[in-house]
Structure formats: C-alpha cells, structure tokens
C-alpha cells in the first residue's frame with residue numbers, strides 16, 4: 001500500500017459541494033490536486049466555488065493572496081478519468097447512489113495504481129458494498145467530510161468489512177494533514193453522524209408539515225432550546241434536500257419504518273427545490 005508519506009497528489013471525484021471543498025482543503029494543505037467531474041461545466045463551477053471560498057479566507061485574513069494563488073496553482077480540474085492515474089490517494093465525492101459509486105470504483109480500480117487507497121465520502125452507503133466493486137477492498141475506506149468542508153473540523157473515518165488497519169490509520173493521518181479531527185465508525189447504516197442527524201432533520205420536516213409550528217419557530221426552538229447552531233430545516237437546506245432524501249431512504253431501507261422519509265421532503269425534491277444550491281428549499285436564497 002502507498003503510505004501516507006508518499007502522498008503528493010490527491011485525486012477527487014466530483015466537483016460539487018463536497019468535492020470542491022475537499023479539493024480546496026487538500027490544495028491549501030500543500031497537495032497537488034486533480035478534481036474530476038463528468039462535464040466541463042461542473043468542473044468550472046467547482047473551481048469557481050473554490051475561488052470564492054479562498055477569496056473569503058483572504059478577506060478575513062485567514063490566508064494571504066499568495067497562499068490563495070499557490071493553492072490554486074496546485075489544483076487541476078479535469079473531465080478525464082485517466083488523469084487520476086497520477087493520484088497517490090483518491091477521495092470520491094460523487095452523487096449518493098450506490099450503482100453510480102460502484103461504477104466509479106470499478107473504473108478507479110482500473111485507472112489508479114493498485115497500491116493506492118480509494119476513499120469515499122459517502123454519507124450513508126455501505127463502504128463494504130462499494131469496496132466489493134474493486135479488486136482492492138482492503139484498500140477502500142470511508143472518509144466522511146462535513147459540509148462546508150473548509151469550515152467543519154470533523155471527519156468520520158468509516159471501516160468496511162475488509163478495510164485493512166493500515167488503511168484506516170492512513171485515513172486518520174490524511175484527514176489530520178488537512179487540518180481535521182477524526183472519529184471512527186463501523187460500516188453500519190448512516191455511521192455515527194447521519195444515523196442520528198437524519199432522523200432529527202426528518203422529524204423537523206414532519207413537524208413543519210403537520211403544522212406543529214412555523215419553520216422559523218421550529219428552527220428557533222431547536223437553536224435556542226438545544227444550543228445547536230442551525231435548526232433542522234435550515235440545516236436540511238444547507239446540506240441539500242436531495243442528499244437528505246437519499247440518506248434517509250438508505251436508512252429506511254436498512255433500518256426500517258422509523259426512518260421513512262417525510263412526505264414533504266420527497267415533494268420538495270420532486271419539485272426541484274433542493275435547498276441553498278437551487279436557491280429554494282424550506283427558505284428562499286438569493
């Protein structure tokens with residue numbers, strides 16, 4: 001296995017919300033980064049999001065203009081899967097669909113050197129099932145970043161049935177090199193974070209749909225009453241309602257009826273109102 005000290009180039013699959021965040025923190029930590037998406041337009045949107053985010057860090061004196069320019073110089077966007085052959089570790093952050101992730105991992109297994117660790121940022125899907133799409137299941141691990149990646153400190157390391165201990169250790173070490181703190185979960189549905197968070201969000205949506213309170217009061221009540229930084233509806237918009245629905249559906253399939261997605265969550269996703277990323281969710285965004 002290619003060790004932590006040998007990592008120079010990080011491959012990121014997906015240039016969306018999480019992919020561009022992971023690419024950003026890897027580039028600012030000093031790694032060369034190849035960020036791959038399926039369409040040039042998505043790659044460019046990802047690079048533009050990184051530019052905005054780095055500009056905010058310059059504006060509040062977290063990094064200098066030179067550090068921003070250096071990070072951007074280390075970052076390459078591409079639609080060419082074969083470029084990932086240069087990677088010393090790959091973090092996949094494409095859509096939360098098992099068939100798509102398995103196809104991606106089968107492709108990565110062909111393209112990326114056989115001693116390289118393949119990580120997935122999945123929120124809820126089984127690491128073991130994703131790993132089984134490759135010929136290197138012991139080198140597949142969950143590396144679950146939180147949104148927004150440049151801001152959130154925590155990364156959940158998830159161990160699949162066959163993940164080797166050395167690979168788990170490397171995942172912790174790599175996340176720490178990106179300035180993160182880690183915890184570890186077994187490969188059980190939703191891991192630690194989403195197994196507990198998603199039912200909380202789902203119940204907030206149900207409470208709103210059933211007229212318990214206004215959306216503002218549900219969010220205010222949970223913030224003021226339980227000292228969380230965001231209420232369930234705000235947080236759902238922030239994560240993306242499609243991501244919340246996919247995650248809740250996985251939990252429902254794996255763990256039963258107590259996780260049935262709220263009717264209003266499904267209806268909003270069907271209407272294309274996915275939260276902040278489409279400008280409309282439970283709240284409206286400019």
Ligand SMILES: NC(=O)c1ccc[n+]([C@@H]2O[C@H](COP(=O)([O-])OP(=O)(O)OC[C@H]3O[C@@H](n4cnc5c(N)ncnc54)[C@H](O)[C@@H]3O)[C@@H](O)[C@H]2O)c1
Nearest residue numbers: 014016017018019037038042093094095096122123147239
């Ligand atoms: N949004 C969150 O708060 C959050 C938090 C933690 C983990 N996650 C997980 O991270 C992953 C990505 O979520 P996101 O919010 O960034 O989604 P997103 O929809 O913003 O981005 C997904 C990107 O993946 C791209 N993609 C699809 N198929 C691809 C392929 N074959 N190769 C390369 N790129 C491909 C899409 O074009 C899109 O740009 C999901 O597994 C999600 O569950 C999301």
